[in-house]
Amino acid sequence: MRNGTLLATALLLLSATAAAAAEPSCGSTMGAKKAAALVRVCRLMSPATHPPCNAANSCGMIIDEIKRGCAFDDYRNAACKPYRKPASAPLQP
Secondary structure: OOHHHHHHHHHHHHHHHHHHHHOOOHHHHHOHHHHHHHHHHHHHHOOOOOOOOOOOOOHHHHHHHHHHHHHHHOOOOHHHHHHOOOOOOOOOO
16 A cells, blocks of 8 residues: 555544544443344444444444445345335326
8 A cells, every 4th residue: 555545544544433432332322232233233234344333333333334234235135124215206297
């Protein structure tokens, strides 16, 4: 990796970490049991090698990772059903 790319990647990771630190943890907002269930779905669906599937992260970050993984899976997995985009209404004449 080039030095500029490495620096840009490091800065991006630091800014994402700082933003995540500003939000409350999923475990504290949703409760330990519900957060653990969300983390399990996240780990199941995430294509990342080091996904943000941890109850210490915000629920929004975990849900975003699930949605990202579901997009790769083309919504065929039953775990993706709650994260599907609503279908648009049919066009009326």
